[in-house]
Amino acid sequence: MRKVSIFGATGSIGQSTIDLIARAPDTYDVVALTGGHNIDLLARDAIRLKADVAVTAHEQNLPALRDALSGSGVEAAAGPAALEEAAQRPADWVMSAIVGAAGLLPGLRALENRATLALANKESLVTAGPLIMATAHAHHAKILPVDSEHSAVFQGLVGEEMDAVERIIITASGGAFRDWPLEKLATATLAQASAHPNWDMGQRITIDSASMFNKALEVIETKEFFQVSPDQIEVLVHPQSLVHALVGFNDGALMAHLGAPDMRHAIGYALHWPNRRDLPVDRLDLAKIGQLDFRAPDDRRYPALRLAREVMQAGGLTGAVFNAAKEIALDGFIAGQIGFMDMAGVVEEAMMRLSADSALIHAAMTLDNVQAADHMGRITARELIDAAH
Ligand code: NDP
Numbered sequence: 169m170r171k172v173s174i175f176g177a178t179g180s181i182g183q184s185t186i187d188l189i190a191r192a193p194d195t196y197d198v199v200a201l202t203g204g205h206n207i208d209l210l211a212r213d214a215i216r217l218k219a220d221v222a223v224t225a226h227e228q229n230l231p232a233l234r235d236a237l238s239g240s241g242v243e244a245a246a247g248p249a250a251l252e253e254a255a256q257r258p259a260d261w262v263m264s265a266i267v268g269a270a271g272l273l274p275g276l277r278a279l280e281n282r283a284t285l286a287l288a289n290k291e292s293l294v295t296a297g298p299l300i301m302a303t304a305h306a307h308h309a310k311i312l313p314v315d316s317e318h319s320a321v322f323q324g325l326v327g328e329e330m331d332a333v334e335r336i337i338i339t340a341s342g343g344a345f346r347d348w349p350l351e352k353l354a355t356a357t358l359a360q361a362s363a364h365p366n367w368d369m370g371q372r373i374t375i376d377s378a379s380m381f382n383k384a385l386e387v388i389e390t391k392e393f394f395q396v397s398p399d400q401i402e403v404l405v406h407p408q409s410l411v412h413a414l415v416g417f418n419d420g421a422l423m424a425h426l427g428a429p430d431m432r433h434a435i436g437y438a439l440h441w442p443n444r445r446d447l448p449v450d451r452l453d454l455a456k457i458g459q460l461d462f463r464a465p466d467d468r469r470y471p472a473l474r475l476a477r478e479v480m481q482a483g484g485l486t487g488a489v490f491n492a493a494k495e496i497a498l499d500g501f502i503a504g505q506i507g508f509m510d511m512a513g514v515v516e517e518a519m520m521r522l523s524a525d526s527a528l529i530h531a532a533m534t535l536d537n538v539q540a541a542d543h544m545g546r547i548t549a550r551e552l553i554d555a556a557h
Pocket of ligand 1: 175176177178179180181182202203204205206207225264265266267268270288289290291314315316367368369370371372373431
């Protein structure tokens with residue numbers, strides 16, 4: 169039996185992971201499931217999968233979780249320390265699918281524990297890429313990408329030498345507003361930004377797809393995970409979301425990975441790696457699809473992509489500031505305090521203000537320093553939003 173834990177079990181990726189695990193209950197021994205506010209779902213899955221422990225990130229939810237688990241034999245726990253403790257329990261495979269920078273610490277602890285980390289939480293690599301990679305290296309732990317683009321690149325690199333890789337192209341659907349006139353973008357509402365044309369995902373990543381902040385995070389994630397230079401990474405708008413990524417080699421070959429837009433493919437690949445197993449995902453009928461479209465992204469429509477390049481150029485802890493400011497700007501948009509196109513302005517201004525603080529930005533890549541940069545990114549972005557509101 170493989171011991172598995174799922175961090176962010178109540179979310180979109182967590183539920184797709186549970187869907188795969190629940191199909192083979194005799195194969196997996198579930199150690200920990202974690203969630204946030206969705207206590208009913210967390211308790212239901214913990215009981216159904218016979219988890220050792222269910223953890224909610226929020227202390228105030230502990231009584232409700234205890235109630236829901238009473239008599240089941242599943243332990244209930246709450247709060248950041250409980251999340252950390254759950255990540256330290258022995259497990260062979262850990263899904264990191266908490267949304268936002270909150271996913272960093274459990275992921276680090278799982279790696280220290282030598283678990284294989286299936287990494288959906290791209291924010292971990294954006295905020296602390298070198299720390300995550302060094303931790304994996306030091307503890308001989310494996311990280312497997314779960315983002316569909318990075319899983320596609322990872323699969324395209326099987327058997328290849330990194331020296332032969334010229335470029336990595338990750339595709340983007342273009343999000344909810346890819347065909348809107350530029351001048352209309354400022355008026356985009358929360359409901360409009362929360363509807364993705366192709367993928368069914370959590371609300372935050374769906375809005376980040378519309379603004380391309382999600383792709384900006386993924387560009388940085390690509391640099392950190394595959395250790396390539398920023399100028400080797402390209403973004404291509406591909407409205408059908410069927411080609412997830414392409415790897416370009418030094419002989420001119422371009423290897424593309426295609427699949428239905430269903431996260432269970434990338435999750436299943438990470439779950440069964442290094443093997444492939446049958447997965448309950450649609451098979452593509454290319455004759456029926458007929459046509460695949462590609463176009464270059466427009467920087468005016470997607471300023472987040474330019475900011476990602478600036479983050480990579482600036483280096484140090486700029487990624488932590490960028491991600492934190494982005495999370496706060498997104499909160500501001502969701503709360504109706506700033507408009508859709510104001511998010512990039514808040515992030516850019518926060519990055520600019522903090523870039524002068526060399527002691528913060530160029531401090532050593534330790535967890536404390538990452539958290540300090542994250543904290544300052546949040547405070548600065550919050551001040552900017554409050555001033556604008
Ligand atoms: P969701 O919003 O659907 O789920 C997020 C999960 O994290 C939930 O379990 C939520 O609990 C929990 N959570 C929220 N806040 C905290 C916190 N502060 N501390 C601990 N747990 C918390 O997100 P997704 O599943 O869409 O995305 C998860 C991660 O995977 C993100 O990093 C995203 O970028 C990445 N990803 C997602 C893809 C997708 O298709 N959805 C594709 C590729 C990557 P609760 O809901 O109970 O409050």
